[in-house]
Amino acid sequence: MEESKFDYPPVSFHFRVEFKFSDQRAKSEINFQEVSGLNKEMTTEDFTEGGENRFVYRFPKGTKYPNLVLKRGMKPDSKIIDWARDAIDHFDFQPVDITVTLLNPDHNPLVAWEFVKCWPLKWATSDFKGQDNAIVIETLELNYNYYTQKKV
Template sequence: MSGEYFELGYPPSAFYFSVGFVLGVGATGIQVPDASFSEVSGIGTEMETEAVVEGGENRFVHQLPKQIKHGNLELKRGIANANSPLYKWCKSTLEGEFIKMIEAKSVLVKLIGGNKQILRAWEFHDAYPVKWDVEAFNSTKNDVAVEKIAFAYTYSQRIR
C-alpha cells in the first residue's frame, strides 16, 4: 500500500479525541468543551431482527428487520470540580428529583488525527445523563479518582 493511504488517517489511532456538548441546533450550535475524558465507549448501532419460520420449509429461517437500537454513550474522566458545566448538568438531572424538566443536549465526539484534523465525528442527539458512577477508591494504589457518566440518547449519526 502506498504511504498516501496511511497519511489519510487509516487506520486511525483511537487515543486522540475530543468530546463537546452542543448548545443550539445540530452540529452547527455552540460546542462547549468540558474536562478531558480518558475514555469514550458505546458508539454503536444494531438492527434487531425477527425470526420468521416459513411453513413447510425447514432449511432456513427468514430474518426480517425490526428496529434500530443502541446502548448508552459512556464517558470516563477524572472527577471534575463543582464548577464544571457537565457536573452541574448531571447533578440537576440525576439529583433533581424530577422537579425540573430534564434538559437534553447533543454530544459531539470527534476522533482527531496527528495533524489535528478531524478524522471521524459522531453526534448523539437529545442526550441526557442516566448513570453517574465513581470508580472504587483504593488505599494501596496511587490512581486518579475517576467518574463514569452514561448518557441515553434518541439517535446518533456519523457526521464525518
C-alpha cells in the first residue's frame, strides 16, 4: 500500500473514539470533538544520602496518567452517557476499554491509543447562555488503569 503524501504531519481533527462494551450499545458513538489526556509521566522518589549535600538522588517510581477527557455535542439518547450515569448516580461501575484512533485522509488508522478499564469520574454539560449561538457540549472525564500507544 502506497503511503499518502498527506500522512505527515497528521492532522489532529481526524479521529474516532470507540468504547469496547461487551454488548452492542454505543457501537456507533465514535464521534467526539475533543480528546485530551494523551500523555504520561514518570514519577520519581527523592533520596538524600547522609553527608552528601550537593545533590539529591532521584529514582524512577512509576508511571502517572492524567484523566482521559472526551468532549462532544450533547446526545440526549447516548448509551455512553447512560453508562456514565449508572456509575455516577447508582455506583454501578462497569469498566470498559476505549480506543482512540488517529486517522489519515483516507480514513485509515495511523496510530491508536488503547485505554484499559476506563470508568467515569465526571460528566458535565456546557453552560446555557441566551446571548450565545453555541451548541451544548457534554464532557466525560474518565479514569483508567493505563494505556498503550500502537502504530496501526
